Amino acid sequence: MKNNIPLLKRVRENRLFWPLVALALIFIFDAIFAPGFFKIGIVEGHLFGNLIDVFNNAAPLMLVSLGMTLVIATGGVDLSVGAVIAISAAMGTVLINPALGNELITNDILAANTTNTPLWLVVMADLGAGVLCGFWNGLLVSRGKISPMVATLILMVAGRGIAQLITNGQIMTVYYTPYWWFGNGFIWGLPVSIYIVVVVFLLAWVLVRKTSIGLFIESVGINPKSTYYSGISEKNIKLFAYTFCGFCGAIAGLILSSYIHGCDANNIGLNYELDAIFAVVIGGTLMSGGRFSLLASVVGALIIWTFTITMYTFGVPANALLAGRAVLVLVVILLYSDYTRRILNKIVEQKGLRHGPTN
């Protein structure tokens, strides 16, 4: 009896409600204290402003949190996405760069607008590396029966080492302009990265909502054993989730390395695994697995970056911002804890009773 539930309650129990409230709170804060935040101008034919920055900067995180949502929904966690970003970025930049091996990169090599490998091959290698990493994680978790945290921890520890092995320990710089397009280009006034996010989101959405994979993922997250006994290959579902997460990490790596025109294996995608998990948690997906919402996770990623850009506009140094982010996590934890929910539900329901029986 859907209609019997009062509208307020239905809205309140929607997955998107709390994330959107949080986002709205930050926007209201901005509207009061930094009115310039919403200003959007047009520079050289494309839109320009803080809001666009939020979307552009949040794009890699949104991608990673899409993959992370599926992994967390199966009851796992992928700690290696930051390392996967580094590996795929390293792969792409190394293939472009003509100076391989122990050769020192000199200016006359770099100044040329050339690439060592065709761009489509670079992108393929980039994605391939990420998918391979995800596949490896998936194999360890599903076939090796290692707990997800440990399994992905291995790649998290070793991944940046592997990335440095690929770049031979150098910080790669890309002077090949077509590669810059992914992170810096514009289509119809909007950054390319936004379109990439939309495409991947639609792909994921169709995969999990228009086929039964989404349902399988949720059932694996809720009870892997009974899923197995109902004849669903629990292993392959897990394998798929981790591989998809690696794929998303690879695209994020592509965008990030294209955005900064290069790859520093030590720092690219640093703390992304943590931010992505955080985004998924804000989105209301339980760490224990089960029901998930892709859109809510994307909103979660947006919240993180809106907060970050807001703090930047207030002149908070990037490093000190970590503390601010921690406070944000604390607030979210408090909001989401059972205690707060119970108290909130009580308050709202008491009011409802005074107005008469609801149902």
Next chain:
Amino acid sequence: MAQRIKFFLINNGPLLTTITIFVLVYFAGGRLYPAMQKPQVFFNLFINTASLLIVSIGMTFVIITKGIDLSVAGMIALTSAASAALLVKGISPVIVMPLMLLMGIAFGIAMGSIIQYLKVEPFIVTLMGLFFARGMAYIITLSSLTIKDPVYRYLALTKVHIPFFEKAYVYIPSLIGPLLLVVVIYLANFTRFGRTVYAIGNNEQSALLMGLPVARTKITVYAFGGFCSALAGIVFSISLLSGYGGYAPGMELDAIASVVIGGTMLTGGVGNVIGTLFGVLINGTIVSILQFNGTLSSWWTRIGVGALTLIFIGIQSLFYMKKKN
């Protein structure tokens, strides 16, 4: 007798494997680089991994309760930055050091309480702790502060000679880790607290039903973890004689890997602090082999540690299955 030996081997398998791997790695290093055979190189392991050892000891307890503490590196950075800032202001180390330890304990209690009472994943809470601690450290100082305090300098530069080994020495802070280890071995194996920690890790529900003080013990474990991190931070700032928010990047990973290599299972309930010591030593040995080689780059450390962790998980699950049978 044969039965008993077999039982002993299966029970202590992971620990024995860790020790064997350490000995093998060390001897391999010694064969490759004869300079590594000097006793001083062995004691250098304790000097170089002083703070990692302390952190890993705290981490072992946390992991045995099925938790995890990602905040340790942040706490080290915060402690080093805060103590450097206080020492620069001219405050006596006699006040600064206990203050730092208190801060660590308070931090741990706060995280433990959130984990216990708000029922949030330890992963997320301690991650928040990591961000918070590092951010606070950067708020205290955006650049590295030098410590010129005479007491810190004395602690940092005084050599302690090892008996029976000529010319071998360690510094005073490197002794803290092994001392703490002895205390913790007693705590883990011979006290009620230690038993409760293992019981919680095995099955929190049944520990609760048995009437064990689960909440108190869990919070104590995180408080102890915070204490260890703060202690490691003091050791770290003594050995570098400076404080900065960016110190010890990724040390939480090294600590977790060391604990896992030491035979503690991340699924909780199984583990040994002695194993952690050898896990840390293996980590240190890999680093020193790379240093002796000279041509290999530091990223091989991470790859090596990752590979070892993988091997270890395999070995652990093997022993676990044997034990079950």
